[in-house]
Amino acid sequence: MQDLRKQVVVKVIRLKQNGLTHPVVLRGLVFTPNDKSLESEQIQAIVSAAFTECSFDLFGEVIMNMFLWVSISVFTCRYRTYYSFVPPHHHWATFDNVLLFFVVMPWLINLGKLLFGVQGHRVTFGRLENYWLRRNRLLVWWLQTVVQLVVIVQLWREGRSVWFRSVASISLASCGALLWIQMLFLASPFTPIGTRFLPIVSAWGDMASFLLVSAFLLLASAQASYALTEMPLATIAIDTYLMGFIGEIQPQLFVAKTLDLDANPDTLSGLDSTEVPRIGFGFFILMVSSFILMVSMANIFIQVMGDAYNRNKEMVQIQLTRARAEESLITMLWMAGAASLLPRRCCHLGPRDRREFVWFTRGEQRAPRERTLQELAAKIDHIDRLMTETASAKT
Numbered sequence: 001m002q003d004l005r006k007q008v009v010v011k012v013i014r015l016k017q018n019g020l021t022h023p024v025v026l027r028g029l030v031f032t033p034n035d036k037s038l039e040s041e042q043i044q045a046i047v048s049a050a051f052t053e054c055s056f057d058l059f060g061e062v063i064m065n066m067f068l069w070v071s072i073s074v075f076t077c078r079y080r081t082y083y084s085f086v087p088p089h090h091h092w093a094t095f096d097n098v099l100l101f102f103v104v105m106p107w108l109i110n111l112g113k114l115l116f117g118v119q120g121h122r123v124t125f126g127r128l129e130n131y132w133l134r135r136n137r138l139l140v141w142w143l144q145t146v147v148q149l150v151v152i153v154q155l156w157r158e159g160r161s162v163w164f165r166s167v168a169s170i171s172l173a174s175c176g177a178l179l180w181i182q183m184l185f186l187a188s189p190f191t192p193i194g195t196r197f198l199p200i201v202s203a204w205g206d207m208a209s210f211l212l213v214s215a216f217l218l219l220a221s222a223q224a225s226y227a228l229t230e231m232p233l234a235t236i237a238i239d240t241y242l243m244g245f246i247g248e249i250q251p252q253l254f255v256a257k258t259l260d261l262d263a264n265p266d267t268l269s270g271l272d273s274t275e276v277p278r279i280g281f282g283f284f285i286l287m288v289s290s291f292i293l294m295v296s297m298a299n300i301f302i303q304v305m306g307d308a309y310n311r312n313k314e315m316v317q318i319q320l321t322r323a324r325a326e327e328s329l330i331t332m333l334w335m336a337g338a339a340s341l342l343p344r345r346c347c348h349l350g351p352r353d354r355r356e357f358v359w360f361t362r363g364e365q366r367a368p369r370e371r372t373l374q375e376l377a378a379k380i381d382h383i384d385r386l387m388t389e390t391a392s393a394k395t
Contacts, residue, residue, distance in 0.1 A: 021050035023124050023336065026329040030134055030322060038321045051189060051324040054331035062186055068106045068148075069179055071099040075155065076172045083165060085155055100155060107148045113334045114138075114145060120337030133326050137185045144178040151175050189324045198319040199312040206308035207301075214297060218244045221289045225253040228282045244293045254282035254289075 019025065029038065029047060037043060075085050082088055086096055117138075121131055132138050150171040154164070187193040222240045226233065231252065239250040312319070 020046050021053065021328070021332075023120075023329055023332045026050055026325045026332070027125070027130075029325040030329060031130065035315065035318045038318045044317075044321055047321050047325045047328070050328035050332070054328045057331050058186055058189070058327065062183065064106050064109065065179055065183055065186070067102040069176070071102040072151070072172065072176050072179065074099055075103075075151075076176065079168060079172065085158055103148070103155065104152055107145060107152060110141065110145045110148070112338075114142060116337035116341070117330060117334035118337065119341060120333035120335065122337075123340045124333060124336055133329070135185070135323065135326055137326065137330065140178060140181050140185060144175070144182050147171055147174045147178060186327075189320070189327045191320065194320045194323055195316050198323060199309055199316050202312040202315075202319060203305060203308040206312070207305065210301060210304050214244060214293075214301075217293060217297065221253070221285075221293065224285050224289075228254050228278065228285070229256065243289070244297075247294050247298060249290055249294065251286060254286045255279060 025046065029043065032038070078085055078087065086092060092100075118128065118131070121128055150167070154168045154171055158164075184193075184197060188197050218240050221243070222236050225231070225236045225240065229236075229252065231239075236253065239253050242248040243250050243253065
């Protein structure tokens with residue numbers, strides 16, 4: 001006899017409504033305060049349908065950014081070696097022009113999409129309210145575009161001065177770092193990356209209150225160090241950061257370097273009596289600051305960070321759905337902006353036929369009575385198995 005208890009009945013359901021994947025719908029899903037609604041199968045089906053329409057554009061951006069990364073890496077390697085974007089005693093060759101093309105063309109495409117996105121936002125919603133959405137994806141995109149423009153200017157007007165070297169190094173470093181952050185944002189709507197990336201970023205956002213309290217304590221420590229020592233303000237800021245976040249004790253923050261007890265254990269015996277109160281107070285502030293910042297706050301930070309990550313890990317499906325809705329909204333808005341500005345005969349980016357229906361599947365939920373009968377059958381099987389084992393043991 002065939003056992004049908006483990007078979008699952010799947011229902012195929014169709015949602016029918018004009019404009020299911022319209023940008024207005026997606027924007028509402030991005031900003032909805034009801035996170036539980038994003039867990040519903042209907043909402044996930046709508047967002048998945050919109051993301052499927054826009055995923056091809058994401059793949060194109062990833063490929064374009066890979067070519068940009070290769071070009072930036074080659075120019076950075078040359079600059080590290082020769083302090084120039086081309087080898088010494090060489091002129092721009094075909095290969096160099098190809099590398100420059102893969103820097104300029106992505107910049108033009110990104111700038112066009114961003115400007116079209118602004119226009120699409122105004123056309124669709126009438127104003128630029130909530131333009132930056134909930135994530136920092138658009139902010140990183142704009143920063144990358146601006147820094148990439150600086151790199152292009154550096155490539156076009158190459159110089160040999162010290163100032164030029166500093167600007168070139170900073171722009172290359174910023175462009176490369178922002179490029180990889182942008183790649184991470186592009187990959188976050190996909191399940192293999194998003195389920196790992198989104199809980200971590202959301203946990204960082206939950207740390208705002210803790211970092212605010214830490215900032216006040218660090219400023220108190222820096223103020224005391226500035227009054228008790230003669231160190232430069234920049235050195236005080238760096239040492240305070242090292243003590244607060246890295247966990248490196250810095251006695252020079254509150255006492256002079258000549259009072260290092262590890263190097264000179266008897267250094268306190270020859271002190272002038274007029275300096276003893278100030279030095280003693282410095283050691284007291286050192287002990288209090290090290291305990292609060294390096295012991296107490298460090299352990300609280302680990303606990304709070306772990307709790308925030310676990311909490312956001314449980315909501316990863318909600319975060320993934322919202323990330324897909326936001327990425328789909330960004331793509332649809334720049335397409336709408338391009339369609340409103342460019343002639344229709346010159347582009348095929350006009351408003352797409354909005355979906356009228358979305359298909360999705362759902363496993364049939366068993367009735368409570370059916371689940372009770374199954375549990376009873378399982379218990380009977382378990383009792384029967386135990387009785388068999390007992391009888392076998394007696395024989």
